[in-house]
Amino acid sequence: xxxxxxxxxxxxxxxxxxxxxxxxxxxxxxxxxxxxxxxxxxxxxxxxxxxxxxxxxxxxxxxxxxxxxxxxxxxxxxxxxxxxxxxxxxxxxxxxxxxxxxxxxxxxxxxxxxxxxxxxxxxxxxxxxxxxxxxxxxxxxxxxxxxxxxxxxxxxxxxxxxxxxxxxxxxxxxxxxxxxxxxxxxxxxxxxxxxxxxxxxxxxxxxxxxxxxxxxxxxxxxxxxxxxxxxxxxxxxxxxxxxxxxxxxxxxxxxxxxxxxxxxxxx
Amino acid sequence: xxxxxxxxxxxxxxxxxxxxxxxxxxxxxxxxxxxxxxxxxxxxxxxxxxxxxxxxxxxxxxxxxxxxxxxxxxxxxxxxxxxxxxxxxxxxxxxxxxxxxxxxxxxxxxxxxxxxxxxxxxxxxxxxxxxxxxxxxxxxxxxxxxxxxxxxxxxxxxxxxxxxxxxxxxxxxxxxxxxxxxxxxxxxxxxxxxxxxxxxxxxxxxxxxxxxxxxxxxxxxxxxxxxxxxxxxxxxxxxxxxxxxxxxxxxxxxxxxxxxxxxxxxx
Numbered sequence: 001x002x003x004x005x006x007x008x009x010x011x012x013x014x015x016x017x018x019x020x021x022x023x024x025x026x027x028x029x030x031x032x033x034x035x036x037x038x039x040x041x042x043x044x045x046x047x048x049x050x051x052x053x054x055x056x057x058x059x060x061x062x063x064x065x066x067x068x069x070x071x072x073x074x075x076x077x078x079x080x081x082x083x084x085x086x087x088x089x090x091x092x093x094x095x096x097x098x099x100x101x102x103x104x105x106x107x108x109x110x111x112x113x114x115x116x117x118x119x120x121x122x123x124x125x126x127x128x129x130x131x132x133x134x135x136x137x138x139x140x141x142x143x144x145x146x147x148x149x150x151x152x153x154x155x156x157x158x159x160x161x162x163x164x165x166x167x168x169x170x171x172x173x174x175x176x177x178x179x180x181x182x183x184x185x186x187x188x189x190x191x192x193x194x195x196x197x198x199x200x201x202x203x204x205x206x207x208x209x210x211x212x213x214x215x216x217x218x219x220x221x222x223x224x225x226x227x228x229x230x231x232x233x234x235x236x237x238x239x240x241x242x243x244x245x246x247x248x249x250x251x252x253x254x255x256x257x258x259x260x261x262x263x264x265x266x267x
Numbered sequence: 268x269x270x271x272x273x274x275x276x277x278x279x280x281x282x283x284x285x286x287x288x289x290x291x292x293x294x295x296x297x298x299x300x301x302x303x304x305x306x307x308x309x310x311x312x313x314x315x316x317x318x319x320x321x322x323x324x325x326x327x328x329x330x331x332x333x334x335x336x337x338x339x340x341x342x343x344x345x346x347x348x349x350x351x352x353x354x355x356x357x358x359x360x361x362x363x364x365x366x367x368x369x370x371x372x373x374x375x376x377x378x379x380x381x382x383x384x385x386x387x388x389x390x391x392x393x394x395x396x397x398x399x400x401x402x403x404x405x406x407x408x409x410x411x412x413x414x415x416x417x418x419x420x421x422x423x424x425x426x427x428x429x430x431x432x433x434x435x436x437x438x439x440x441x442x443x444x445x446x447x448x449x450x451x452x453x454x455x456x457x458x459x460x461x462x463x464x465x466x467x468x469x470x471x472x473x474x475x476x477x478x479x480x481x482x483x484x485x486x487x488x489x490x491x492x493x494x495x496x497x498x499x500x501x502x503x504x505x506x507x508x509x510x511x512x513x514x515x516x517x518x519x520x521x522x523x524x525x526x527x528x529x530x531x532x533x534x
Contacts, residue, residue, distance in 0.1 A: 022299055032289055032302065039306025046454065187313065187519060192526040239523030242516050249513035252454060256506030259459040 014042060014050075017084070017203065024083025028114040031106045034080045037163065044184035045201050047245040052208065055240035056200040062232035063160065063180045063196045064096075064212045065225040070158035070178075073098040074128070078105070080163045081202065082115045086122035088206035093124075095213040098160075101129040101152035105165055128152035138171045153177070161190070162202055169193045182206075186241040197234055199241040281309060281317075284351070284470065291350025295381040298373045301347045304430065311451035312468050314512040319475065322507035323467040329499035330427065330447045330463045331363075331479045332492040337425035337445075340365040341395070345372070347430045348469065349382045353389035355473035360391075362480040365427075368396040368419035372432055395419035405438045420444070428457070429469055436460040449473075453508040464501055466508040 136154035166189025433456025
């Protein structure tokens with residue numbers, strides 16, 4: 001497939017990211033459902049102009065403050081996260097002193113092992129949520145995702161669930177957790193249910209979160225972090241993201257056709 | 268996977284459509300790239316409120332008129348089309364007296380045969396574009412898609428290319444064809460390059476096109492069809508579609524969080 005996408009293709013960068021997801025899928029890290037989810041994300045990324053917008057920066061700062069203030073923070077990892085950003089995820093957990101927990105909707109044979117391998121190769125030393133402990137459960141969930149690790153999400157106060165399913169996010173919130181997500185779709189149930197929603201593409205987002213964590217640890221004390229967090233309003237941030245997309249479409253709507261097409265008669 | 272999606276899931280209908288695509292993929296009809304593309308379509312379908320909007324109806328009517336007036340109309344079929352709407356596609360070709368041509372970006376072994384089987388089972392008697400003829404080529408294409416059937420697209424005046432890749436659409440237009448597409452994304456290169464762009468979900472769209480074709484054949488003569496077509500403005504229709512999405516986002520942007528979440532303290 002790589003060979004079929006010439007560099008001249010206008011979506012070459014986006015297609016190359018896809019290939020990472022496909023490689024993850026070939027290794028059983030990503031599920032088939034994860035391929036659809038990635039495609040959906042591409043659409044919303046396009047509506048963001050494929051850039052980190054100011055509202056996403058604002059959410060990142062609140063997320064880092066929340067994670068630094070947490071008593072027991074956990075970064076949740078699923079297949080798409082493991083395929084796209086294993087190194088950054090491990091580095092961020094290190095900066096934040098957070099635990100890493102794998103949580104999977106689809107527990108096919110060999111999948112946990114494949115994700116574990118990817119994370120170990122990226123430098124993870126402790127990975128929770130794998131099949132070697134008696135699981136705890138979250139209420140209100142009809143699927144596998146109610147299973148959590150008693151050492152991790154079960155006792156966490158703050159959980160970051162990037163690229164997460166809506167049912168899971170809802171259950172985590174109802175279980176009293178503070179939820180952070182990274183989700184390109186500001187309309188998704190996960191984006192809506194989270195306390196802090198970072199609408200950004202995850203490979204753009206995580207390096208910025210790592211930098212922010214380093215910066216905040218040097219420059220801010222607990223009071224300052226609490227103040228930053230108390231001023232944060234996720235509904236306003238989501239509103240800014242949706243407004244950005246609306247305005248983007250608004251500019252294009254004026255013309256309808258905006259590509260530089262040949263005139264009729266030339267073509 | 269079916270068993271993991273409870274009926275109570277708020278996206279159950281959308282997930283069931285996905286399963287048809289996955290089944291197509293298991294039969295080699297749909298490629299991995301087709302799964303991403305479907306996910307991207309889901310996002311734009313959501314922005315349409317998962318309904319046929321008036322601008323899409325307008326485009327459908329122009330499309331049917333263009334196909335009825337065509338000297339040599341061809342309906343192009345790729346993997347996702349074959350997986351989602353084989354029966355409707357064959358029925359529409361019958362109503363329009365149009366030929367069916369399979370055109371594939373990814374020509375893996377067994378794929379043409381799988382698509383042929385699906386179309387034959389849906390009642391197709393003639394299927395062009397399969398590997399049994401010396402192919403013609405379209406200029407300006409770096410991929411497999413430059414190959415077309417000399418009996419079909421090569422000599423067609425009007426080609427309908429639903430769910431099509433941008434390179435292909437551009438090449439067909441530059442080759443002097445009149446292009447109709449069905450594409451949920453009004454911003455895609457295919458949507459932009461086509462002469463008639465129907466921004467609608469294909470399983471909603473094709474039954475309406477079949478009805479429209481029957482209706483027009485009974486009620487309209489050639490002059491009336493030409494008049495309908497001469498009044499059609501694709502840029503205006505695309506503008507209406509993008510405006511619809513913009514307004515949809517605008518309403519949601521006012522609140523930011525619009526799901527009925529429990530109040531802080533309740534959860």
